[in-house]
Amino acid sequence: MHRLKINGEQVEVDVRGAESLAAVLRERVGLIGTKIACERGECGACTVLVEGRATMSCIQPAALVTGDVETIEGLAEEILDLRAEFADRGAFQCGFCTPGQLVRATALLRDAAPRAGLDPEEVRHQMSGNICRCTGYQAIVAAVVDVAERRAGVDR
Amino acid sequence: MSYVGTSQRPHDWAARTDGSTLFAADLRLPALHAAVLRSPHPYADIVALDTSRAERMPGVVAVITAADFAPDAVYVHRGAPLSDRPPLARGTVRHVGQEVAAVAAETYVQAVAALAAIRVRYRPRKAPLTLAEATAPGARRLHERTTDEPNVSVLFATEWGDAATGRAHARTAVEGRFAYPSVSHACMETNTTLARWNQADGTVELWTSTQAPWFIGKEVSQLLGLEHDQVIFREVATGGGFGSKSKASEHEVLAAALARKANRPVLLSLTREEEMGANKPRHRFETWLRTSVDDDGLVRLYESDIRVDNGSYNHMGPSVMRVGAITLGSMYRPDGAVIEARLIDTATQPGGQFRGYGTPQVSLAAESQLDELADRLGLDPLEMRLRNVNREYATTLCGYDVTTARLADCLDAVRTELDWDRRRADPRPDRGVGVAAGSHGSGAYAYDLANRSDAAIDVFDDGRVRVRYGGSDAGTGQSTILAQIAADELGVDLADVEVLSMDSEQTPFELGAWSSRGTHMTGSSVGKAASEVAERLRDLARAKLGTQDVVLRDGQAVGADDAVALGDLVRLSDDAVDGVLSHETIYLLEGTEPLAPGKSTANLSPTYAYAAHGAYVEVDRRTGAVQLLDYVAAHDVGRAINPTAVEGQIAGGAVMGIGAALGEELVREGGRIINTSYLHYAMPRSADVPSVRPVIVNAHDPAGPYGAKSVGEMSIIPPGAALANAVQDAVGVRIRELPLTPDKVISALAEKEGRRRRHRIWRRPGRWWIALMRALYPLGLHHVLHHWGTRFGRGVGTGVADPESVTSLSAPDDLGTVLHEVAAGAQVIGGGSDAMVERRREAAPATVLISTRSVLALRGVRRAEDGALRIGAAVTLAELAEATRETVPVLAEAVDSIASAQIRNVATVAGNLVQEKRCWFFRNGFSCYKRNGVTSPCYAVLGDHRFQHAVIDGHRCQAVTPSDLATVLTALDARVELAAEDGRRTLTIEEFFVGPGETALRPGEVVVEIVVPAAAVRRRSAFRKLNLYTGDFATASAVISGDVDESGTWTEARLVLGAVAPVPWRAVEAEEWLCGRIAPTAAQLRKVLDRELDREAHPLPGNGWKLDAVAGLAEHVLEAVTGVRPGEGR
Structure with missing residues (x-):
């Protein structure tokens, strides 16, 4: 089990191999606001913040993410x-x-x-x-x- | 208050901006995932097709082939005899990417694996791939067509007006051939359908990304043998359409057929690669045109021969061609137009409907020639057009009954807003302005019932209102303006109006958003429905309030001295059911007529929109790059119902047109699209279009609903010619084929100036065998390697991300563990931004990955005691830029130009250096020499190699090292520190790179540090690159780094050229020349460098221009380090 902190909440996800952060967010956590449009890190539709830095989540292996993740759902109020x-x-x-x-x-x-x-x-x-x-x-x-x-x- | 005519937020803005809007792939039905087997051949017979093994694969639930449809099933489109396209290939495939079979499985990866288990035996046939090949004598025919000419699907020949009079008055004429390439819609949401089969009643529910559910329902039902009303649409968001989603593609029916066969919901979502490589792009037009004018500059006659690349099936080709031809019969006031247009079959994917629909293509020719003629007559291009503008309430040659026509006002707006007169007179060289105009209908009577739109209004007893319409808003703002209209008619707050679209059980008949009909048709039908309901409510109020004088406002019916809430009136109404007063109505458009067989003119639309666009550009003669400085798009839209939404349509369409004008183009090799990714498709990014300014020329059109005309398609029509005209104004070259990429501009300039390079390969024995090989490629070597050699290769990955292909993925915090794992065979990755994508194309990617990102020892940038800059291998590009902005700005500058902020945040320095080559054949699945093995061809030799391939030292592979950092670090004499379990070693950066994206790293070795020596840190350096869009890899780059002593003498110099050779290339002779020089000028350096390049280079036939461009970049960087502004001291 991999622990992720998403929009301030601790989540435990059984990340498969090189599964992308975008896939985990959408399919495991149900945060569908993060979109997949190219799946190659070329278009920005999947952008989330990891430790405050904008990241292409479609090519970011979830297993390597340890810091805070913020998605549109978590940021909507702030912005x-x-x-x-x-x-x-x-x-x-x-x-x-x-x-x-x-x-x-x-x-x-x-x-x-x-x-x-x-x-x-x-x-x-x-x-x-x-x-x-x-x-x-x-x-x-x-x-x-x-x-x-x-x-x-x-x-x- | 009145909402019509005012800017309003999109009605669902909150959901669209907080991530909660649901697109088809966001729905959480427990669905199977579908994948499509596509033809690898442009033209082949299917000899055998066996799916039995695939059906037994893990997770597979259903497999469909042509056998799952009726034996004569074809998409009907506009009906026989033009209908020719089966839902899945039947016996023959006619383009690369044609759908052969489809699989539904529990996961997408399983579905893809099953595709590989489907056995198809093809017998390839010789395929005509281009217009020239398809019409060559003896060309293989793709279909039996009704015309006599081979591969001509439709021949449209017409003479409008009075050509003889036109000819008699003509005094000046120009003629030429223009080409507008095939471009991709590139919608952000790929085409996606979620289908659910309902066994009980034999219906299928679809959640699909579409602009026109009715058409999809028509095709899906007839292909599945259902009634139209057995296909039920549910409302779902559509992520961009631009025409592509206005007719059925394949995903809709394939998803439905799979859902029926599996009896489970099925999600079919095209990959980006499929979207760009196998969907239906804009038709390529090759337009020969002769425009004749009289002495006053009035257009008297158009004569044209139009050739349209249909692709392999008709799809929308016949009508796209027709609308394209109509351009010449609808703009301006010629006496006559003589047109021959051919829709020509080629073995490429069928073209589709795309915003503008043939008009941008023909407009490029007409509006370019207007400038050529203005030049001949000594007229200002704006004046030329002003003399020719369409008259109001006149009939055009093609039968259009124009109502209002404010083109002159649009042209005036361009003059004012673009500061035309001053900028045109601007003495600064290489800057120019260009204008182009256009027109487009507001809807078209192109199908049965296209003159009809139904709409419904519900008024609830709590005062809320709901609009129901059967179309779909793919982002145009259609739903919002419908809410505005209903709110005005009913006098309610806009916030109290909701909109329901595309629900087959709840929304009435409506053909959808295509042909710019959304605003006119649904604006009219919703307005009619709402006003009829309003009248009923007023009647109820009159009875209740006892006065005839009732108005609806603020959610109430207001009489002379009393008021009643609308909700209360609903309760009073006998017609209300369950507290809802509903009303449905039919709007029938009068006065338009459909095209009929044998009839070449018709008034297709109720009104016609006009626009003029002006572009202000700067052309870099040294590199051929066209920089857009300012752009004004002035539109006659009648009255803007929602000005902000209208401006959005104008700016969006203009930028899409600017993209096609400056960079976009689908490029093929062997019939297969090469650039199937955003990376290789030069679409504008934010920084590429710094100023695009929409101008609404507000008016009121009597035919439009609330005075409105269309806008969505109009905006994409003028940019091609506006930009081509601006480039001509800037540097005096007329380019007739889009896009205006640097290769075309610089080649035209070189031709004009009579510049030529001679490389004297016969004097260079070292290049003889490469020259021989290149010579043999077209003589059969390519064919043999492609057809036979590729069979013996190691294979190419599917391109699909398979999470399970990685068994271990870790990021230890100490280097020892990394080295240990790597010694045991793990692949080292940095941020993974390249590695995680690249591995999908490898036949056998590593299963154990280890990242350096957590190794603290590799994460610092520091100045050593001796002044050297030591950069840890796992430092991100963003961190490197931050750390060097003050100290070694050339590094920061180069980093800033790499990819995107998001990538720079994770990509590491070492990862950037060792990233794979960016050759689009290598990257996008071709079985090439480097990917597949030595028996395979390099596809770049005969394929499109204009931008990404070597001009110096190319061998069997023509790719280059893509890293900009590599180029800069070479100029900075960097050393690369490597570590392995058994020790460390240091290489110079020149030793480190051994081939295109290939390094001297041994198995078990890891890059740990990059060292820039103190002497290099202190040098003056500059970097410049030429690329096709912001963030793109270099097409060419140059770095100069030198020491200049107190007397101004150069004592040390490096000049490194990037993306022109397999590895960063030092121009040694130019470096030597620079040393000892005082204040060397760009022109002097250019001379020396040109000599060196002429001697050393060995370009391919299509990329010699890069030598000019890279030499131009060298001039730029010299001026940058010497502080000379471009142009000075030349």
């Missing part, structure tokens, strides 16, 4: 502002890549917290591992930049 901004700006259409985008952005926003916002170019570069086929990215970047700015304003 209510970002989710609302995504909705207001049209930063998602079909929504399939959206959990991955939001989780990736969460790590960026946390890193940015001590600073005064995020630079759009940095957001674009840092989020280029998250493919979106619907929106053309403009609204996603704008939403992340806006929320970073707003949070910086509140924090100051």
Whole structure:
């Protein structure tokens, strides 16, 4: 049995061989918000945070994960502002890549917290591992930049 | 309040952003998993097919073949005689990837294992794979068709308008052949169906990713011998469609057939590889066009010969071709158009319906030529189009009755928003602007009943409202605008409106979202249903309140001095059942007409949308790279019902079109798609499209519901020509085949400037045998190796992740344990980001894996006392970048360009160095020389080798070492420390790499540290790479690292070129030249390097351009270290 801490809760899972973290989350723990779109670590739909760092869970062997895992389900409350901004700006259409985008952005926003916002170019570069086929990215970047700015304003 | 015309959040935004929205693969039915056996041959007869062994495999519950369907079962699409595609191959396969059999098993891995146990004996036939091959004299015919020409499935020849008048007024003409490649929809959710068979009533329930459930139901029912209403859809989210999910593919019927046979639920979810390699992409068009204009620049005549790659079955080819041709009869005001279009069968997967539907392809030709003509006449391209814009309320050549047409306003918006006049006059070289326009219908009367949409409204006694419609929202925002419309008609809060789609038992008839019909058809039907219910509610209120003057607002019916809640009115209604007042209605669109046999014109749509897009680009003449700086997409959408959603459709479609213009293209070898992964498919990432700005030209169209026109398809039409025109404006080369990849741009520039390289292989005996081998490949060597040699190889893995293939996976914290395990045969991995993927293609991957990530001793980056930089092998790329940003910025810079932030967070330095080659043949399942063994061919010799293969020192394998770090570390004279149980050794990095992605590591050895000597740390260095999208591997890269003394003299120099040779390649002669130089210029270095490259290189026929590109990168990096800005000092 492998012990995982997922969204703050200890879970014991019988991980099979090289089973991916994404498969474990979806099939064993029932956290289907983490999506699988390429299963090769190339698109970002499966992004979760492991020890606070954005990780492609579709190629991350679950057996090697020891730190805290955070998924969209666990983060939804923390990023209510970002989710609302995504909705207001049209930063998602079909929504399939959206959990991955939001989780990736969460790590960026946390890193940015001590600073005064995020630079759009940095957001674009840092989020280029998250493919979106619907929106053309403009609204996603704008939403992340806006929320970073707003949070910086509140924090100051 | 009024919601129509205002931006509103998607109605289900909360669920879409907290992970709770259910897509088909998220449902938790206890389902079997299905896998599909696909043809490896482009064209072959099936001599024998035996599934008996597969049926006995562990976990297998059902296997189906063509025998499980009626002997004449075919997808009907638009009906005979064009219907030609069986649900599973019957006797013959006609493309690589065609479905031959399908298996349902307890697990996906079991299903895949069973596929291997199905015995199929094929008799391959010579296959026409391209338009040229299919129409060559004596070409093998794929089908018996009704036209006289071989492999021409449909011939459409028409003359619209008055060609003679057009010809008489024509003063200037240009002609040319344009090609728009086949591209993939690449929806984030692969095509997925969950099917449940209900034995009791013989129905099948489907949860499927679709834009048009009605069509799927029609195909599934007729192929399974059921009635249409025996196929029952359930609402489920659809993860992107873009057309691909608007007609039945195969997964729907295969899942249903397997569920029936197994009598258990079955989940069939295509892999990414299947999605990109075997689904139905955009049709490739080769369009010859001649555009004739008069002296005023008015288009007078179009003459065109259009050749459409149908693929192996008709699927949607006939109508895609037709709509493509209509481009020339619907835009502008020519006197006539003479068109011949051929739909040509090739032994490749059938093309499918894709956003834009033939229009982007033909538009590329028409809008490029408009610029060529503007140039001839000395007109501004915007002015050229303004003179030609469609008139309002006029009939076009193809029979379209235009209502409003605000193309001129769109063009003006481009001029203003893009700052067209200033940027066009911008003296900065290599920057340019381009514009293109287009139009698209709002729905099309393309099928029976396509002019009808039904919708239903429920009003509950608690005041809530529900919209029911039979379509499906694949992400377009359709459901949200329907809720807005219902809320307005009924005067309720938008939050009180819910929407139910695609439930066969609850939602009324509706053909679905295709042909840009969603907004018009369902907007109209829902509006009608809601207004009819509203009238009933007002009637009830009039009776209750005793006044005629009643309005619905704020959830109430409000009279002169009293009000009553809608819920109370529901309770008063005799028609309400169980507290719900329901109303269903039919909207019938008047004034449009279907295409009929023998009739070439028709008013297909109620309204037509227009758009103009403007692009501002910078072209790097040194590398051929096209950088998009700014993009404006101005659209005449009538009235935007939900402006934010409209802007989303514009930006999304524009970026998809920009992707096809700049990088996307499905590439085949032997009929098989090579680039079946996102990695090898150059789709835009966020950083590639820094500024795409939608502009809504708001108006009101009398034909549209609430004044609206379509938008979803319109936005993908102009980008191809807009970008091609901008590149022409920037550097003066006209490229007529998309995508505008650096190879095409730099080759066109080289041709224009008369540059040529000579490599004089005859003077280099060391290259003779490679030259001989390359010469023999097309003469039969490739054929022999491919057909016979590959049979003697070690095999290739399926590409499927099998967790059980690993028996032990650990991450010990001490190096001793790692070395011990590795000595015993374990495979060492770092973060696993490459190894866990790569092993799926190995015939016999290691079963014991051991990770270095927990070995503390390998996880540090430190400066040694002597000033050297010592990098632990298990340091992640992100950690390396962090640690070197100030001290050795060239390392951080290179790391930043690698893959994605997520990968950089786990990938290790050693893992990056030892990663496998990125050759797309090697990676994507080809039985190649390196993968399968020495009797196999290198597919790159004859296949597409433009981007990823060697131009220097290529041998039997043409791949290169993919690591950017390797290139940089070579320039930094790095040493690699290796450890094994029996001791340590140190290699220079040049000794470490011995071949493409191959190292001098011995069995039992592990990389423990990389050392950059102090002298190199202190040097000035710079790195630059050319790639096809942000995060892509290098197509070419260059690093320069040098010492410059106080007098400004170079005393030490390294110039290393990446991705051009099997290992990072030092330009030794250029290095020597640099030493002793004071302020060397880029132009001087280029001269020396060109000489060296000419002497040393031995490119393949299609990748010689990389020499120019890499030399251009060398110029860039020299300027970067000397602080010269590009262009200065040339």
